[in-house]
Amino acid sequence: MMDPMATTTARLLQLLGLLQAQAVWTGEDLADRLGVTTRSVRRDVDRLRELGYPVQSSRGTGGGYQLGAGRALPPLLLDQEEAVAVAVCLRLAAGGTVAGVGEAALRTMAKLDQVMPAAIRAHVTAVQEATVAIDYQGTTVDSDALLALARAVREHHQARFDYIARDGAASYRRVEPYRLIATGRRWYLMAFDLDRDDWRSFRLDRMTEVRGSTFGFTPREAPDAEAYIRRSMHSGWEYEATVRLHCPVAEVDEYVARWGTLRAVDDAHCDLQVGSQNLDAMAWWLLRLPHDFEVLDNDELVAAYARLATRTAALAGNAVG
Known part of the structure; x- marks a missing residue:
């Protein structure tokens, strides 16, 4: 019983x-x-x-x-798996992309260490000692802006902010915020833009004067947040191309991840759509894929490979034997 x-x-x-x-x-x-x-x-x-x-x-x-918001955080009850998960996440946050969180994460790790039982502390220490964090230079966002938007999403309140677009144009935005998406390099907000009467995605590092409002809203039928942000990330590139890879989708999916869109052609081939602001950077990135491919629709990319081939051949000819 x-x-x-x-x-x-x-x-x-x-x-x-x-x-x-x-x-x-x-x-x-x-x-x-x-x-x-x-x-x-x-x-x-x-x-x-x-x-x-x-x-x-x-x-x-x-x-x-x-x-409501309290003055102090009440005691937390964590089992072994939860304590390890929290400690690992705090370690990652200490070197993350949210401004000001690193120091707070370190302070929290120290406090957590003081109250954990010896057995759980030993498991956390083992995980930390076995983990190596490589510094990754993602785009930093303001923690206050992130929290303000998260509260607005949770409470279904409109948000306001000033925004600098990719072309440098400045604007004031009123939105219904729906989801925050972290891609590893950047944070995005998917929201319904009230003045443009359409869905939009916004990079948090391009926002200033972010604030929630007291104006509530009834949630609309929204597109899938992850799929929408993926499409937004790959639209508006100066250079776009489709290449046909000589392999099935499953063999290259982990290499592509969020950097492009894959579509199966048959059991032995798939098409990859990619975009970039830099043609040579796109060419080099595609070369890192572990399978052969052919460019289907971008002559400029083909010309870039010709330049790279000439340069590579010259370097190989000058190699010291």
Whole structure:
């Protein structure tokens, strides 16, 4: 028979997770998700408040329970796998692309180390000692802007910011923010642009004066965020090309990743669409793929390979034997 205290603790953690996942919950919705009565929900909310979690409640249309911002972070209960996952993520964040997060991540790692049991600390230490982080120069974004947009996405509030486009044009944007996407090198926002009445993608490093608003919105039917950002990243290039690779898609997919679009032709060939602002950089990047290919639709790229071949042959002829 399960310990009633353990059942209550598990339900409190589930309730906390629900409050963190959505801006506002009605008591009836929470009771339905937890499989309890609304009276039990009220008791559990009171317990969370006693533990230091600032759960707010309001009546009327649009009212319900909401997790507010607290002055201090209440105690966290982490099992072994969760503690290791947090420690590894903090280590990566210490060298990441969000401005100001590196130092905060290091401070958090130090605090986490102080409260972890010896057995879990040993597992975390083993992972950290076995991991080598190579400095990667991604584009840094402002942490305050990232948090403001994340809150706006979560609470379905409009956002405002000044934006510098790729061509240097400056504009003021009012948007309904839907998703934040991290590609490794850059952060993007997928949003509905209210003044242009269409979906747009925005690079966070080109934003300034980012702020949320109190104007709420009803979510629209949105395109798939990952697919939309992929298309946006590969549109507007100065140079675009399609090459036919002499291999099936599965053998080259991990090399291409987000840098191009693959399409199977048959069991032994696939087409790759790529774009770049620099023709020679595109040529060199394609050469790193582990399979032969032919250029289908870009004579300038073919000419670039001719220049590279001449240069390479000259270097090989001058090699010291």
